[in-house]
Amino acid sequence: MERLRFFLNDKPVEETGLSPTTTLLRYLRDRVHLTGTKEGCAEGDCGACTVVVLEQDSQGTPALRSVNSCLVLLPMVQGKRVYTVEALKEGGKYHVVQETLARELGSQCGYCTPGITMAMLEACHRRDMDEPWKLDAQMCGNLCRCTGYRPIREAAGQVAGLRPQDRFARALAETRPEPMALAYEAGAQRFFTPGSLDALWDVLDKHPDARFVMGGTDLSLEVTKRYAEPPLLVSLEALPELHVLEPRAGGHRLGATAWLTDLEDYARVACRPLERMLRYFGSRQIKNRATLGGNLCTASPIGDMAPVLISLGAEAVLRSRAGERRMPLEDFFQGYRRTALGRGEVLACVDVPAQPEGARATAYKVSKRRELDISAVSAGFRVVVDGEGKVTEARLAYGGMAATPARARRTEAALVGQPWTEATLEAAVARLDEDFKPLSDHRGSAWYRAQVAKNLLRGFFHETLSTPVPRLAEGHSATVQVR
Template identity: 60%
Template sequence: MEPVRFWLNGALVEEHDASPTTTLLDYLRRTLRQTGTKEGCAEGDCGACTVAVLDTEGPSSARWRSVNACLVLLPMVHGRHLVTVEGLRRDGVYHPVQDALARAMGSQCGYCTPGVVMSMFEACYRDDLDEDWQVDDQMCGNLCRCTGYRPIREAAQAIAGLAPDDHFARLAASQVPPAPALSYEAHGQRFFAPRSLEALFDILDAHPDHRLVTGATDLGLDVTKRRKRFPCLVSLENLSDLRIIEARTDGLTLGAGLTLADLELVTRRLLPPLSRMLRYFGARQIKNRATLGGNLANASPIGDTAPVLLALDASVIARSRQGERVIPVDAFFEGYRKTALRPGEIIARVDFPSTPTDARVGVYKVSKRRELDISAVCAAMRVRVGDDGVITEARIAYGGMAATPSRAHRVEALLVGRPFEAVTFEAAAPAIADDFQPIDDHRGSAWYRRTVAQNLLRGFFEETRSARFRPLPEAPSSTVQVEVAS
């Protein structure tokens, strides 16, 4: 077994004995005594632990990515370059992001400041920040309870896309090789990161007790909050076969290993409904790690991507040593956190058919906070309308309404064959109660969820009656609502 090797602020670090489930945050603070990176929540919400990793696996050139160190397992940085707040100052000169934050007086108690600085660090080298809302999106994963966000926002806007010709930019442009494969073992636990599908399936066959992982944004919570141990973790992060993007005249194929940050950017033009749902999926640090395949395999009833895939009639392509298998998303979710994947299968990619020209599409996420919150209800709807104004097809999908993301088949039946008019949607809305029996929990009561789902159906008609898709590039029709008594 080989050690974990990575570069921290330019210096090579080699580790032979740390548990594979040691988080990067714990390793930085407890082993390396790099305490500038803070722990606030240990679940990816506060951003105090933000660091930057040079990503050489994405669909574009190497670039710096902000990530939550509390959710990254130590072996996941094998072969990678990592920068923390301690490494920004070089040759006695502060980095532009440090200077900008100080000049804007964007720090008070200072606890959140290292994470804020590292999120700004990514923004400094991004070349796709064209609008102010994108800077807000970059910084939404960093909470501050004393300074107020105005000076932080002003500092971030001042350096966004600055791209100084410095050491960090030159390192990203220097053809850094991709991370090598890893086979690591310590304290009775193993971690594998193969670089080919053939090697992956060999590992899966040899270790039937394996747990697949890519971004670890969910599994990381098992480690930090539930103190779980995993005898064998197998990372899919280094598999280039899972990061394909193929646009065709008859549809679009997206690799399951693409991060949600990359997907949000790529699908802004190729598949706008998915891009808009991803806008409010989570913090930038989370989207830099989470993947499309992971969000589907997790099979959460409130996963934000699943309703979009259901509404757009997508298919999951599962792959094993025996070959590939097509699973319509309609048949993919079999129960609470249970999928149709068989032992030895992985999600390789997702296929989307081309959107019909007569289709009207809407996507919605309802949560108690606009940024950085889990859905109470999410929905995606696609309705086709003929030249005579009659609905010819309806695909109405919801998350948060049942044990799995599901379509509202009774509602759909009441829409098809009827005119695309307000009275049709008003008549169909009560059937939500026939399609779903949601539960009461801390995100909302059953009554609240049914009421919201009905209102989203009505709102979909109002939004698409004159335009087939909302023109706002930054808005996924995300709605913030607070439950009131019935």
């Protein structure tokens, strides 16, 4: 039986006998008594439990990432460096983040302060804090119950991008990747992190019904809220083949285990519709752990990545020991929470093809809150218009309208071959009632969802008239742009 090995505040740690579903938060507070890290919601919503992990980004570059320790299972930090708020003070001197937050009166009752401080630490060492919205995106995952947001934001703005020569800068410069491969057992539970695809196939040959896990932003809720103890988990985190983000044949290959933070950075340059959807996908802490494959394989009807990828004509690439098979992404979803994955098979990547000339494309998300919320309705649209102004192709994909993410095929058919005009659009919009019969729930009534679906399509027409593939305005407040 292997031991868990990682670094905690730069000190090496070895553990054995602990349940592999022990969260990092519970370990810090209960096992090693680092109680600066707080528990608030235990579901990644409030940020009180934020710590910083030093790991490799998609390019293999060391990076400091703020994460919700309540969602990180202890085996997920194998070979990594974890820092808590206790690590900030060095040589008897407070860190610049702490000094700035105190000076600007950004701490009131103090309960949220450690998590806010750690989120600010990531901002302090980021190299890309070059636009005002990035500060909001960095801090939106931290709830202050005393509503002291103005001084917190001012303090964060002062330290963002400073990159001081502190212990964290030294760790970034000197740390070399440690192996994450792991075969861990405690009681009746097992946790595997294969270090190669061959090792993965070996594990799946013996345990074909194992559950896959990556960032834990979905599965860990079963642990923290339902007190589940999954007997066998297989992490795909140590497989670089599944982590790729790269241009391919005019399109893009998006690895299933790519962190959404890295995917957002890639999409900002390479794919505006994807970037747009990722902006309000979740907090920085969530996107630092959540993955593309995790969002797709959970097969939620309101998963935000599926509609935009379907609209772009993406294909799912599945791999097993027997080889590779491909399918249109819309066919990957077989029913509510069901996918086309067979036993011993994983989602390796998603291939997005080159977009046709004349394509108009974007994505939308409608939710109760701007950040860190689940969609009531989401959508990805792509319409190809030829030189004569006629629609030659339409791909209209929705989330939240059916048991799976799905295309509005009758509405698409009503557009193809017609001139791209408001009259044509209005005639096609009526067909949405034939495509979908949405349900009512606490996020929205069936009537509300149907009306929003229609209005998003109307908004798409107007927004893409002047800019076929629009980017969010700098002063944006949502993915829906109001003019």
